Amino acid sequence: MPLIRVELPGHLRTLARIGGHEVALEVAEPVTIARTLDALEAAYPMLCGTIRDHTTQKRRDFLRFFACQQDLSLDPTDEPLPDGIVNGREPLIILGAVAGG
Amino acid sequence: MAGVRLLVGTRKGAFILTSDGARKNWAVAGPHFAGWEMYHLKGSPADPNRIYASQSTGWHGQIVQRSDDGGVTWNPVGNKFTYDGVPGTHQWYDGTPHPWEFKRVWHFEPSLTDPDHVYAGIEDAALFESKDGGTNWTELSGLRTHTTGSAWSPGAGGMCLHTVLLDPSNPKRIVIAISAAGAFRTDDGGATWKPINRGLRSEYIPDPNAEVGHCVHHIAAHPSRPNTLFMQKHWDVMRSDDAGDQWHEVSGNLPTDFGFVIDVHAHEPETLYVVPIKSDREHFVPDGQLRVFRSRTGGNDWEPLSKGLPDRDCYVNVLRDAMSVDRLDKCGVYFGTSGGQVYASADAGDSWTAIVHDLPPVLSVEAQTLP
Numbered sequence: 001m002p003l004i005r006v007e008l009p010g011h012l013r014t015l016a017r018i019g020g021h022e023v024a025l026e027v028a029e030p031v032t033i034a035r036t037l038d039a040l041e042a043a044y045p046m047l048c049g050t051i052r053d054h055t056t057q058k059r060r061d062f063l064r065f066f067a068c069q070q071d072l073s074l075d076p077t078d079e080p081l082p083d084g085i086v087n088g089r090e091p092l093i094i095l096g097a098v099a100g101g
Numbered sequence: 102m103a104g105v106r107l108l109v110g111t112r113k114g115a116f117i118l119t120s121d122g123a124r125k126n127w128a129v130a131g132p133h134f135a136g137w138e139m140y141h142l143k144g145s146p147a148d149p150n151r152i153y154a155s156q157s158t159g160w161h162g163q164i165v166q167r168s169d170d171g172g173v174t175w176n177p178v179g180n181k182f183t184y185d186g187v188p189g190t191h192q193w194y195d196g197t198p199h200p201w202e203f204k205r206v207w208h209f210e211p212s213l214t215d216p217d218h219v220y221a222g223i224e225d226a227a228l229f230e231s232k233d234g235g236t237n238w239t240e241l242s243g244l245r246t247h248t249t250g251s252a253w254s255p256g257a258g259g260m261c262l263h264t265v266l267l268d269p270s271n272p273k274r275i276v277i278a279i280s281a282a283g284a285f286r287t288d289d290g291g292a293t294w295k296p297i298n299r300g301l302r303s304e305y306i307p308d309p310n311a312e313v314g315h316c317v318h319h320i321a322a323h324p325s326r327p328n329t330l331f332m333q334k335h336w337d338v339m340r341s342d343d344a345g346d347q348w349h350e351v352s353g354n355l356p357t358d359f360g361f362v363i364d365v366h367a368h369e370p371e372t373l374y375v376v377p378i379k380s381d382r383e384h385f386v387p388d389g390q391l392r393v394f395r396s397r398t399g400g401n402d403w404e405p406l407s408k409g410l411p412d413r414d415c416y417v418n419v420l421r422d423a424m425s426v427d428r429l430d431k432c433g434v435y436f437g438t439s440g441g442q443v444y445a446s447a448d449a450g451d452s453w454t455a456i457v458h459d460l461p462p463v464l465s466v467e468a469q470t471l472p
Contacts, residue, residue, distance in 0.1 A: 009161075011137065011158065011160065011161055012161060046164070048180070048181070049180050049181060050180075054181045060160065060162060096160045096161075097160070
């Protein structure tokens with residue numbers, strides 16, 4: 001099973017008590033955003049509801065999904081992720097929208 | 102020696118302020134959950150070390166934190182608030198139907214007897230409860246599905262259920278308040294509810310005397326007199342002596358009767374505290390002077406309390422859950438401001454001291470009296 005790297009926003013790393021910027025998760029192929037989030041939430045149940053809605057499973061509005069220099073936020077979450085994510089060369093990045101002021 | 106613990110929720114984290122019974126020297130711990138909005142923290146009356154905290158951001162939604170050691174350590178518990186059945190719609194700002202959508206927890210009210218039993222008042226307005234320490238949440242849907250529910254509409258701050266009063270003499274009776282639907286009461290443990298807004302008059306709605314639609318900001322009661330309720334409405338300070346069946350105005354000589362907080366002295370059921378705010382257009386105190394007003398007569402006759410409070414150039418607000426009292430003798434009174442100050446009085450309001458000056462804007466203050 002591929003080991004998928006996931007980079008999380010700082011608030012979620014604190015919430016889940018994760019040291020460093022990334023976690024590595026075993027995800028069954030074909031590796032998709034939905035399956036990666038399933039694995040993430042299984043490993044860190046306190047993250048349920050913080051990235052996608054509990055019921056609708058829709059991405060929370062102020063978060064984005066980046067992979068291999070692509071913004072996949074608006075793509076279906078059951079589409080296979082790029083090879084660079086599956087072979088562990090790059091992380092799936094879950095990013096919070098910037099806030100200024 | 103007895104002590105006091107203040108649970109302070111702010112726009113950017115939670116703080117815990119502790120003192121001994123003298124209430125002169127305070128230790129400040131925090132920020133807990135730095136960077137998150139902490140709408141409310143409240144401890145269980147049955148076990149003061151059990152504390153529930155509402156943690157949220159627009160990015161990551163709602164987290165519920167629980168401490169079992171008085172706020173030293175915390176663990177996230179359940180954060181799934183799913184409306185019962187098909188939620189339907191309420192009225193949006195423009196009068197159109199709008200789906201009920203969970204946004205955040207505004208208020209936790211732990212059971213008076215069971216630390217694992219806690220109520221949550223949420224936005225969009227509904228009441229949930231957990232009987233397993235916050236792990237699972239169930240809606241008391243008889244409130245939201247009341248026949249008037251589809252006509253409820255949000256205030257500017259959202260359609261929030263912000264007040265939950267448990268009756269110490271009757272476990273089946275709960276009073277809640279919603280901005281801007283009004284006050285409601287159940288006498289059967291939450292199965293059925295009735296609006297309790299008779300006597301309220303609100304010029305900002307089409308029918309000023311309507312059954313629902315009033316922007317109630319907060320309700321307080323003394324535990325020994327659960328049928329006597331005191332309300333700070335958007336405008337007007339109100340009183341009911343029959344558990345909300347009928348209200349009458351007790352604003353009396355207040356300089357303005359707009360405001361958010363209201364609370365009752367721990368040992369004197371007819372002694373009240375409010376912080377008048379200039380108007381709903383100017384959410385700050387009148388004349389640049391921060392004043393708590395106290396009534397020792399259950400309303401109508403109010404005296405300004407100013408010793409130790411700013412006399413000039415002060416333009417802060419005090420939000421609805423940001424005042425609390427302890428149960429020591431003399432009664433301690435506490436409130437937090439939008440400017441990040443938390444003020445304490447160890448003499449029932451006669452004099453005040455700022456415990457902290459520079460926290461993020463304060464959303465809530467709850468006092469716990471410790472043995």
